[in-house]
Amino acid sequence: MSPSIEEKRIEDELSYPILLAERVRLAVDESESFKAECAEVGKQVDRLSQMLRTVVRFTTPAQSLYERPIRRVVSEVSKNLERSLTLVRKCKRQSVLRRVVTIVSAADFRKLLNLLDASVGDMRWLLSIFDSENGGASGGIVLTLPPIASNDPMLSWVWSYIAAIQMGQLSDRIEAAIELASLAKDNDRNKKIIVEEGGVPPLLKLLKETASSEAQSAAATALYNIANDQERVRVIVSELGVPTIVNVLSDSIMKVQIQVASLVARMAEHDALAQDDFARENVIRPLVTLLSFETFVDDPRANSGKQSIHTIVQINKEMEKNSFVGSKNYRPYLYSEYCSSRSGQNRKDRENEKPEVKIKLKIACAEALWMLARGSVANSRRISETKGLLCLAKLVEKEQGELQFNCLMTIMEITAAAESNADLRRAAFKTNSPAAKAVVDQLLRVINDLDSPTLQIPAIKSIGSLARTFPARETRVIGPLVTHLSHRNQEVATEAAIALQKFASPQNFLCMEHSKAIIEFNAVPPLMRLLRCNDRTQLHGLVLLCYLALHAGNSEALEQARVLTALEGADRTVVAQHPELKELVSEALYHLNLYHAGVHPQRQAYAP
Structure with missing residues (x-):
């Protein structure tokens, strides 16, 4: 990700270890004990100082510098130089009491020299990224393993690829983007590393390469593979990726547009913020x-x-x-x-x-x-x-x-x-x-x-969502839904019942007219069968039957199908599992008793 505001400039980051190296060199010259070991430390520190100054020369004219590995490596080098300064200073002439308190051993120097060797290896790797004459970012992708990444080789590969995308020639940038896309394809940890190590901005920059559809394709694929998580999508959004993506979608060849449209879909799928930004x-x-x-x-x-x-x-x-x-x-x-x-x-x-x-x-x-x-x-x-x-x-x-x-x-x-x-x-x-x-x-x-x-399920859902837009005379939409109450696929039948609920619901202004139409299309027999199906199907079939009883309770079809008996049974079984239906079922029973039993039963929970 982008460096934070509090982060030092890269020049300041490099100046500190160079200053430390000079102090270590001075301390080596003043050492009185372990002179041979101190001299060896001095040689390694001189080598590091020289490498640090070379990095400064590379970074000064660079307009597009990939700073992430520089900061990580230089931070580790600085720690080792601080350790060197502390140890070598202990070898300076001191009082007898001080020498007894601060004991220095050869083992301390062996440990320090190993750390300095690792720092030299890290710096050598870092310089190889910038060295165009020896296959660095301007001359190819570097895939050697620096000591700093010995426990996690993926880190050095990601650094190398991102450096190539940000600072390399176009052919190397394309190759590196393809490799990043491959790393990110099926591994969420790799995706996380790519984003954390600042891979998104150079990929977005590569996506803008209108002169190369191959570059745009490689960048779009890598971004697509990364963007399967809200947090990572947010990074793309925060790096102003949305305007770039929309511009490329509008002005690129068709094969690139396919990948960019897929990227839009994935980002919108995983993040509502991206959904709004694209709009x-x-x-x-x-x-x-x-x-x-x-x-x-x-x-x-x-x-x-x-x-x-x-x-x-x-x-x-x-x-x-x-x-x-x-x-x-x-x-x-x-x-x-x-x-x-x-x-x-x-x-x-x-x-x-x-x-x-x-x-x-x-x-x-x-x-x-x-x-x-x-x-x-x-x-x-x-x-x-x-x-x-x-x-x-x-x-x-x-x-x-x-x-x-x-x-x-x-x-x-x-x-x-x-x-x-x-x-x-x-x-x-x-x-x-x-x-x-x-x-x-x-x-x-x-x-x-x-x-x-x-295909039928989304179509049925859509018709149900539009239930309040249909006039009473538009019965052509009700017939097919009723037919599918008998569909062999239980999910289709359930969705048909849900859709019909929206026509017969009290929230629909034309609920009475629609309820009568549903009954006229002979919906009651298949609805009665739905009451014997699984819990979800049974639930929605029961709700629809209740709506029909409420709005067309005097229908002979309801009496002939013995809906009253079915609802009484449901009142004892289904309502126990779905107590929210108790009032609806009770009211439906009242209406059916009112029309079909010829009496006015006592209403308990509501007024007639």
């Missing part, structure tokens, strides 16, 4: 633009001259406010100048990319939008305002596999945000909104036509 840097606009690349080109409605072409033109104008679209060569929803500012050649290269590369980019962008929207009303609003909903609906319709799944998950997060925020619900999911209609159409298609619980 402030307007990352959603280029992500939606990339996701919509070529999406509408082959749409037959785009050539019909009807309202759909007008809608798409308006979308393109809104998304590409700062871009130039030629009137003669205009094609709706093509990749804009916003993401291709460098040259027309870049646009051509993107259009000529292999289909699998384009799909990978869309998968990465959809995942990034999913993670940005997750739990965020503000980001969900931004996606809907950039007309991302229409694009997502189109991709759910046209695509399959991971891309279709990511788009569905993004829609699920946006609809969940809309469920919790009335303003977003009214703005993004108005009844007459083409985007909202397209989304609902595709959600229903997935629920009805696809036999994939993985």
Whole structure:
């Protein structure tokens, strides 16, 4: 990480051990006992002094200096020089009493000389990093092991790689970034060391190398491998990584954009602060633009001259406010100048990319939008305002596999945000909104036509989140949900029950109308079967039955299915495990008794 404000300048850090070395040399000259040992100490100290002065010469003109290993090594050298000064001073002429009190032995000198040897080895390694003529940072990556890292070789490798990225030639920087990415791939300890030793700033600097897509790719991969933890993501954010990442996403080749979009997704997944920062840097606009690349080109409605072409033109104008679209060569929803500012050649290269590369980019962008929207009303609003909903609906319709799944998950997060925020619900999911209609159409298609619980579950959840947006006449969304109460996959059936709860809930203004519609679609028999399933399924089936009893208690379907008996049984069993349902079940029983038993039972916990 970046040096703290209290940290000394590197020049001051180096001046202290040089001054210590001079004092040791003076003490050696004044020694009276153990003269041979002191002389040997003096030779080692002279060697260290010379090396320290050489490091000073390397650091003075350096504009981009990797200081972390210098500080660590120099700190250890300083400690050993302090020990040397203390020991050698004891060999100076002293009174008899003082000599008796401070006993010096040959073993002390052997121990000290071993420490000084280690410091010489550390300094030799340190100089090798800066020495371009002998394969240092400017001439290659140094992978020798200094004594200071003998107990942890990973530390010296990380130092070498970071030094190469920060101070080396471009080819060495790329190679070092690839090596760091490999170290970080499956080892959290390595990731922690890389971040603690200041690896993030040089990687972000390498990511800016617009002249080399290979450099950008290596840096993006390393940052992606590091960013699987909130603390490490925060370091990237604190180093102003978010603006850099957004700029690269907007202006790089497609293969780099895939990696950068994946990096956005991972950072947003692990840290809400990064999620907000990306939104402030307007990352959603280029992500939606990339996701919509070529999406509408082959749409037959785009050539019909009807309202759909007008809608798409308006979308393109809104998304590409700062871009130039030629009137003669205009094609709706093509990749804009916003993401291709460098040259027309870049646009051509993107259009000529292999289909699998384009799909990978869309998968990465959809995942990034999913993670940005997750739990965020503000980001969900931004996606809907950039007309991302229409694009997502189109991709759910046209695509399959991971891309279709990511788009569905993004829609699920946006609809969940809309469920919790009335303003977003009214703005993004108005009844007459083409985007909202397209989304609902595709959600229903997935629920009805696809036999994939993985895809059906987010689609069902999304419909449930939108329950308060549907008018009473919009019964086409209720029928498929009722059908899936009988689904062979119990999780699908449970999610269908949860979604229907949101239609029949007292919080829904149209709960009575929706409850009647649910019963008309013959929901009661499969609901009765759900009461015999596992705890979670049973719980949600019971809640839905109670809502139906409350809002359509006079229905013959409830009487014929013996719902009253089922609720009485649930009152004795399920409620014991879920006491929060006691009042709801009691009220449902009252309503059923009211209509089907012909009597007015005494109400205990509430007024009629």
